[in-house]
Amino acid sequence: xxxxxxxxxxxxxxxxxxxxxxxxxxxxxxxxxxxxxxxxxxxxxxxxxxxxxxxx
Numbered sequence: 001x002x003x004x005x006x007x008x009x010x011x012x013x014x015x016x017x018x019x020x021x022x023x024x025x026x027x028x029x030x031x032x033x034x035x036x037x038x039x040x041x042x043x044x045x046x047x048x049x050x051x052x053x054x055x056x
Contacts, residue, residue: 023056024049032056 022035031044033056040049047053 020056025054025056027052027054 024033024035025031026033026042026045026047027050028047029042029045031042033042037043041047042049
């Protein structure tokens with residue numbers, strides 16, 4: 001028996017975007033940082049988040 005493809009949503013626009021609240025851009029390396037995955041330090045260069053770092 002042949003399997004049918006899963007139905008594709010007609011409106012792809014309805015997909016939810018990830019929540020970017022709290023993310024920040026490192027002023028040292030311009031890396032984007034997820035606050036859930038780091039402890040106030042850049043995940044790329046280990047720079048401590050400071051007032052010069054900006055929101056993503």
